[in-house]
Amino acid sequence: MRLRLTVSALAIALSLGMAAPALAQVGTPALPRALPEIPAPVDQAYPGVIRYEVDATDIDRKIVSVRQTIPVSAGPLTLLYPKFIPGNHAPTGPIQLIAGLTIHGDGDRIEWLRDTIDPYAFHIEVPGGVDEIVVEFQWLTQPDASNWRVVMASSMLNLQWEKAVLYPAGYRHSRITFAPSIRLPDGWQYGVAMDTVSFEDGVATFAPVSLETLADSPMFAGAHYKSYDLDPGGRSPVTLHIVADQPEQIAPTREQLAKYEALVDEADLLFGSRHFDKYEFLLGLTREMGGIGLEHHRSSENTAPPNFFGDGWEASHGTRTLLPHEFVHSWNGKFRRPGDQLTPNFNVPVQNTLLWVYEGQTEYWGEVLTARSGLGTKEEALASFAGIAAFYEYQSGREWRSLQDTTNNNLLGYRASSPWPSWMRGTGDYYRESALIWLDADTLIREKTGDTKSLNDFAKLFFGIDDGSWTATPYTFDDIVTALNAVVPHDWAGFLRDRLDAVGPDAEVPLDGIERSGYRLVYTDSPTEVETRINGSGPGDYLYSLGFYLAGGNRIVAVQWDSPIFNAGIGAGWTLVSVNGERASPQVLSNAITAATISTAPIVLEVRNARGSRTLEIDYHDGLRYPRLERIPGTPDRLGDILSPMRD
Structure with a gap:
């Protein structure tokens, strides 16, 4: 990627008649300092206990504030933000929502440098004589579900610690010890799998745990x-x-x-x-x-x-x-x-x-x-x-x-x-x-x-x-x-x-x-109340007949691949206007599908989208189809x- 950017810069310069810029030598970083390797995790204990304080009282602005006090020794240190969130089976750590990251040692600011290959890693150089650093940042949780799930509401909170933590690279998460605490809004109570040491004046303090256990022990808290x-x-x-x-x-x-x-x-x-x-x-x-x-x-x-x-x-x-x-x-x-x-x-x-x-x-x-x-x-x-x-x-x-x-x-x-x-x-x-x-x-x-x-x-x-x-x-x-x-x-x-x-x-x-x-799996034209409730069967469900659902406003959704409607060239997003010349509704469509079982005539559908209307002739005669498990006589009901x- 860097090579392509360099070549692009050269091409632009030549096209403008400018002198060609000198190409950076291989290995020369365009950064304040060279990036170190991220240490691989080893099975040894991280020295000391990390004090971890969370303030979750800013419910109105949905901001979680974090302060971590980390024992350190002089030299390079890499802090990681969790990337592969357990249970998600994917690299879903929302690092995009972490802001305001500052690091201090003995009151002096220590500048961090994000890794350009793995942006979940932050590199620092701990000065001599500094035996602990204070790391502060905010988790800017979201006001709506447009991008990320809402975890702070007016009367409750779902705190997932692993989304609001940094930890030292080079150690297994089972060998890094945290001493966590959290400040909650006045009067709130909570449930969590960690052991509470004290809960006074809205601050809950927990017994020290490994990072692995901390991330595996979310909290639900609320006013009610x-x-x-x-x-x-x-x-x-x-x-x-x-x-x-x-x-x-x-x-x-x-x-x-x-x-x-x-x-x-x-x-x-x-x-x-x-x-x-x-x-x-x-x-x-x-x-x-x-x-x-x-x-x-x-x-x-x-x-x-x-x-x-x-x-x-x-x-x-x-x-x-x-x-x-x-x-x-x-x-x-x-x-x-x-x-x-x-x-x-x-x-x-x-x-x-x-x-x-x-x-x-x-x-x-x-x-x-x-x-x-x-x-x-x-x-x-x-x-x-x-x-x-x-x-x-x-x-x-x-x-x-x-x-x-x-x-x-x-x-x-x-x-x-x-x-x-x-x-x-x-x-x-x-x-x-x-x-x-x-x-x-x-x-x-x-x-x-x-x-x-x-x-x-x-x-x-x-x-x-x-x-x-x-x-x-x-x-x-x-x-x-x-x-x-x-x-x-x-x-x-x-x-x-x-x-x-x-x-x-x-x-x-x-x-x-x-x-x-x-x-045995069979299909019926009249689902029970339970089948309708569990599977969405009944009016609007034509998945196993014409091959789609009909949602509010007669909108065609969830089109089945290789179904009659699919083979007529229609996908999700069209609107059903009429059925056999009659104004469309789920009941009208169901009646037409049923009538087609004793007729050779096609079902005629008028559909419309933003580009215009189409008339479809669907040669389908197998009736309404809703799934059911039917007992096979004479067999064990396993x-x-x-x-x-x-x-x-």
Whole structure:
């Protein structure tokens, strides 16, 4: 890049008739001083404890102010801002929001120099006689969700320490000790997985922890706060901390809390171990703060609609599955962690080759534990699996892209937009399609063992080791295969690779587990209330008929690749004006699709966009199609068994 810039400067000078500038000699930096190498992390303790003070009281301007006092010795020092944020599986550290960075030693300013290859690194020269430096900066959190998630609202805060910290390069994050504290607005309370030493006059001080634990211990704080013990008398505390926009929104019923208590019991029975000394569910009921569901070893960050515990409970199936999913991550992803995710610090790149286990099997267990705990019903789980199965049965993208390749998606652009998800494939696939693979594995184990063993046995064998330890333990593909073979011998390597690497027009959708569980995927023209609620079926949903959704204002969205509407040359963003000459509406379109089942005439659609109108003749006669799992008579209801509580 520097060479190209130099050549460009030469070309401009010559074109203007100017004397050619002298080219810089190779190795001569255009910087105040030469950049040193960034030290690689080594497994030795950083000398001393870093005092880390956060001021989070500037709620109106949404500014988090940080002061760090770092023990040092004279000479070069590189400070790093976290780049690879755990749980994001990508280089998402928002360094763009860090400002006002100043460094002082013995009261004198020390100038920093940002690395031009890795801008997450700041180089300084510590003067002789200076044994500690004071580092100050601001995290300028955002007022809206246009670029980054909102983490400061009028009555609550979600502090993610790793987004407001600098740390010395050259050490593993497990060997750098921080002594953290935070000043909160008056009257606010909080939930966090760290141990509180004191909480006085709005300042919470915590016991010293490693940088690894600090980053893994986010805080939810708020003016309206309550906590609930989900494991009374249990072996280690499990607590639900709730903050809300308004105090009356924190109103879980005894029945609702009992379901979360059952979740803890079911997880104990499934894994047979606990890998935490405490676990904190952090839940924000809000429309002001940005949505999140993010796993940590001893806690999780979650948000829900403000009316979640009221009239929003039934409608919020996705939120009811959220806490089970994130809780499973304490075992899968945090305690047992893919080896290529277990990096020595937050600036060493991660690899995501095993996200189909980390996220995919967690997606499966999250759905299962939701049903087993009573947070969801069997009917809801059947509808959910039907929606997943149908999506992948109709997905064209496997013609060119394997499921394994989708694990690279976050590294290609963290949750970048997907205008054609059925063709592009992406992040959701290693969650949802992988869940089908694990259902396939579960039912195959049950079938091969006469229903005496199941994926439950794998979970206990694989994730249940070293009960009580919360030291991250890596796993590899071979470890997974070995554990599956210990449950029941089979060509598990071939089983998994066939499903992960399948690509091409003949690549099969992993639906064997659906039929082996006692069900088949069918399509109906009249979805149930539950199917409509879980999958968005009903008026407006034509994904598996004409190939799109019809949103507000008759706008065509989410067009399916290689569908009738796609093959007519239409993508997302057009507006449906009329159907067979009648003014368009979801009901009019549904009626026309139904009428076409007993007619050979095409469905005539008038569509419009900014460039003008088009008239389409769609030769489609298969009616409305909404996914459903239908019982196969005379077969075991293995899916029903999978969804049944273990404690019964």
